[in-house]
Amino acid sequence: MSVRTLPLVFINLGGEMLYILDQRLRAHNTSEDGSEKGVWSDNDRRRVMGDIVGTMFSKTFMDELLKPQQLFSHRTMKTVLTRLAHASIMRLNPASMDRLYDLMVMAFKYQVFLCPRPKDLLLVSYNHIDAIREFVKDTPVLVNQVDDTHRKIIEVYSHLSEGEFQLLRQTLLIFFQDVHVRVSLFLKTQIQNPNGRFTMATSGLVPYGMDVPGLIRVLDVRGREVMRREFSTGGSYSSPVREGCFDLHGDRVIRLGMNIYTVDHLEETRTSKTAGVKPDDAPNLLAKEELNLLARLMGSMKAEDAPTGHVGIRINLFHTDQEEEEGGTTGGAWESLSEVISIQAMQDEQAANELARIAGQFAEEEEKRDHHGNSSKGDELLAMMDDL
Structure with missing residues (x-):
């Protein structure tokens, strides 16, 4: 695993997030009923973009990020990016953040696939940095922060060998390998299959x-x-x-780190967790019996309620509340790649409590494995972001 992957992942995912937020905030400049309620002005949009870029490219934060360290898990990375998005007056509910993260990951994943050689990952990152600089071009202080980060990226990565770039690329592919979220824009242009996998030339x-x-x-x-x-x-x-x-792929090469989101493509940035694989029509009796047995064993265990969101100015990134509720029920693509089956059954209370205790131990062990080696670093970065 490469210890130089995290800065590139953070910068590229952050760049994709700024693309999407800029598109959505521009779309919210006008309301359907003609009233001013719920309308974001251009000054509001620039303030949000400036606050996020200022936090993202803070000198102390970038210095800590550029230190050699293991790549974060999806859960930790999403937490850091959620905190980054909330560095401004904007607040996103969990469903919007789930969809936003899915779009960011799939767009960056496709750009990584388009790179003819591992070293071209720097070109993707440089394109994202150039686009971010354009977002804050009217604020010299923020432009200087972006320029300073650009110079540091060149200093750190320009001297890496071909083998180190290959290891970096391999680490990225491992990070992306189980994420196959379908994006309407990619499906429409036939660069993504119905099962969520990309088509390569x-x-x-x-x-x-x-x-x-x-x-x-x-x-x-x-x-x-x-x-x-x-x-x-x-x-x-x-x-x-x-x-x-x-x-590669004709004109598709222009998407290496460039903004593919426009106000005209609002409908094309929708995501779907459906695997798209046609199920077998023949019922699996053994699987049915196993599910029934699982239902009897699990008893009355219930999932914990999600914590309430932050208080702030709320914005719907994705069309309707109904879509956001649907997105919230599906969860992140990194958490589950198949349909969730909810099982409820009556069971002896003592046995159910014992099973709940055992399940909690498994969850704690999984959490430890998930965050081993990077949880402390993630906490440090989050604390630093809070100070900023």
């Missing part, structure tokens, strides 16, 4: 300095070629004429 330009696939060479101990054999790659590849010249 089998043709195009290879990374600069790399050979076109299709040839196997066998060398002896002295490095002399003794045999060569060609094989079919299933695609059409070519070498770039210069470094930085690549064209």
